[in-house]
Amino acid sequence: MIADLRKIELVGEEAEGPTFHKPLSTPDAVPEEGIARATELMRSGALFRYTPGVLSETALAERDMCEYTGFRYAVGFNSCGSALFIALKCAGVEPGDQVLCNAFSFTAVPSAVHHAGASPVYVECTSAYVMDPDDLRAKITPQTKYLMLTHMRGKVAEMDEIYSIAREHELTVIEDCAHALGIQWDGVQLGRSALAACYSSQSAKVINSGEGGFLCTDDDEVAARAFCYAGCYEQLYEQHVVMPPAEAFEAVKLETPNYSLRMSDLTASCVRPQIWTLDARAASYNERYSRIVNRLASCAHLEVPPISPRVRPICDSLQCNLLGMSDEQVADFLGHAKRRGMPVGLFGSKGNSRNFRTWQYAPASTELPATEKMIAGAIDVRLPLSFDESDLDLMADVLLAAVEDTMGR
Numbered sequence: 269m270i271a272d273l274r275k276i277e278l279v280g281e282e283a284e285g286p287t288f289h290k291p292l293s294t295p296d297a298v299p300e301e302g303i304a305r306a307t308e309l310m311r312s313g314a315l316f317r318y319t320p321g322v323l324s325e326t327a328l329a330e331r332d333m334c335e336y337t338g339f340r341y342a343v344g345f346n347s348c349g350s351a352l353f354i355a356l357k358c359a360g361v362e363p364g365d366q367v368l369c370n371a372f373s374f375t376a377v378p379s380a381v382h383h384a385g386a387s388p389v390y391v392e393c394t395s396a397y398v399m400d401p402d403d404l405r406a407k408i409t410p411q412t413k414y415l416m417l418t419h420m421r422g423k424v425a426e427m428d429e430i431y432s433i434a435r436e437h438e439l440t441v442i443e444d445c446a447h448a449l450g451i452q453w454d455g456v457q458l459g460r461s462a463l464a465a466c467y468s469s470q471s472a473k474v475i476n477s478g479e480g481g482f483l484c485t486d487d488d489e490v491a492a493r494a495f496c497y498a499g500c501y502e503q504l505y506e507q508h509v510v511m512p513p514a515e516a517f518e519a520v521k522l523e524t525p526n527y528s529l530r531m532s533d534l535t536a537s538c539v540r541p542q543i544w545t546l547d548a549r550a551a552s553y554n555e556r557y558s559r560i561v562n563r564l565a566s567c568a569h570l571e572v573p574p575i576s577p578r579v580r581p582i583c584d585s586l587q588c589n590l591l592g593m594s595d596e597q598v599a600d601f602l603g604h605a606k607r608r609g610m611p612v613g614l615f616g617s618k619g620n621s622r623n624f625r626t627w628q629y630a631p632a633s634t635e636l637p638a639t640e641k642m643i644a645g646a647i648d649v650r651l652p653l654s655f656d657e658s659d660l661d662l663m664a665d666v667l668l669a670a671v672e673d674t675m676g677r
Contacts, residue, residue: 286665288609294652295471298538299545305537315534317344318504325536327509330482332543333467334510337449337457339484341491341510343498344531348446348468348481352380352416354497354529355442355464355483358490361386361414368407368439370399370418371632371639375621377418377444378630386414388630392638395589396573397646398425400638401433408437418444419451419458420622421587421648424579427453431461442466446481449474450546452580464490469539472650474546474553474584477538480531492516496524498531549653550582556651556660557583563664569593569671583651588667590645597674598645604673608666616643 298306305325309315317326326344333342345351361367363385369377371390381388389412392403397420404415415434417425434441443459445451446468451458459465464487469480483494491512495505505517564570571589575581590598598614605612615622623643624632649663 283604283608283669285669286608286662288659288662288666290652290655290659292610292612292650292652293472294650294654296474296476296653298476299541301541302538305540306534309534309537315532317530317533317536318500318507319533322533324507324509325533325540326531327507329531329536329539329543331509332540333482333484336543336546337465337467337484338460339465340486341484341488341494341512343483343491343494344536345481345483345498345529346531346535347376347479347529348444348466348470349376349380350498350527350529351466351481351483351494352377352442352444353383354494354527355466355490356380356384356386356414356416357497358483358485358493359414359440359442359463365414366409366412367414367416368404368412369416370420371624371636372397372615372643373418373420373444373622373624374446375627376446377416378627381416382630388416390624390632390634390636390639392636393420393642394638395571395642397421397423397587397642399430401426401429403638404430405433408433408439412437413440415439415441416444417441417462418446419448421585422447422451422582423573423587424448424451424453424458424576424581426576427458427461446470447473450550450580450582454578455580459484463487464494469535469542474549474582475539475542477535480535480539482531488512488516489520493520493524496521497527497529499526499528500530501526546582550580552653553582553584553651556655556657557581557586559657560586560651560660560664563661564588564667567668567671569675570667584653585651586649588647588649589642590647593645593674595644601670601674602647604670605666608670610649610663610666610670612667613648614643615646615648616640622648 330342365386372393443462443465448458469477
């Protein structure tokens with residue numbers, strides 16, 4: 269049973285001890301270089317990626333994404349959700365097909381499957397927020413052809429085992445890397461083993477352009493189709509910086525609908541200066557994450573799942589499992605955290621779009637007890653880069669105080 273969040277209206281009560289007074293939703297700022305370039309574009313009016321005679325910022329961002337991730341091709345989209353939808357279309361998903369998906373994810377993932385006319389089949393997650401390979405194997409049928417693997421909040425499954433299962437059953441894999449740009453498995457960018465991988469530049473991600481996404485692939489036909497679906501027509505592909513051969517476009521462009529899902533050059537101007545600072549920022553994110561995790565380590569009621577040594581993470585947020593708490597105590601904890609100025613998220617709350625129960629347009633066809641149990645006690649806290657070390661220490665102290673408020677000393 270999920271905690272009843274109606275019980276947490278405790279904000280008006282004064283709290284003794286630590287309190288926090290900065291919004292957890294604070295996005296990371298766009299660098300000055302991006303602001304200057306965006307202003308330049310707005311003055312010129314050249315916001316469309318195919319403005320005649322203008323070297324497109326979107327085309328340059330696609331090149332930069334290829335250089336950073338190692339993919340041959342990148343296609344800029346208006347959102348990662350659009351990129352996921354088009355990745356499914358390019359993979360050959362048709363109405364009536366089933367697509368294996370993480371049961372713990374964000375609504376954009378099953379929405380992309382629904383948009384493609386297919387049906388998601390949800391695979392259980394573990395207490396570490398990743399796909400359970402045993403349940404993945406159990407959900408495969410002779411008709412199963414597709415797997416959409418999500419790295420929710422940048423958490424990484426046992427990739428060797430996942431891909432071993434995919435190869436055994438000849439599954440086409442698309443990776444939802446919305447939270448995973450810069451995250452590596454054995455030194456390689458996540459997504460590199462998939463037919464296509466999709467990355468986000470929505471404002472809560474490590475690259476912030478408000479909205480935006482990229483579909484990345486090594487496949488000539490997938491790239492050409494993705495460009496055409498996004499909104500490349502006639503010979504506009506000649507304006508791209510990184511692109512498959514012209515023959516690949518000519519082979520697919522007349523049979524591929526134009527869905528007008530292009531990234532704008534205004535968006536791309538915000539993206540580009542953040543790509544090449546990502547590794548340096550990753551080190552800062554990870555140091556800060558370690559700081560707050562270490563401060564919470566002695567609390568028996570807050571469990572932070574360990575990160576595999578095979579993963580180079582980018583920890584821009586904190587997820588904890590609340591241990592030894594009833595549903596009522598979980599609700600009390602949330603109320604006490606909110607009263608102290610930190611309204612942390614609970615993945616299993618009734619209105620949270622990461623709770624599979626809210627996906628009524630694509631409901632689960634089976635019970636998902638492991639995922640339901642996990643989200644009923646898993647909290648989510650953003651760690652904005654603008655917060656300093658004293659902020660992080662105070663955030664940890666607020667969480668610890670909320671546990672004490674709930675459970676007693």
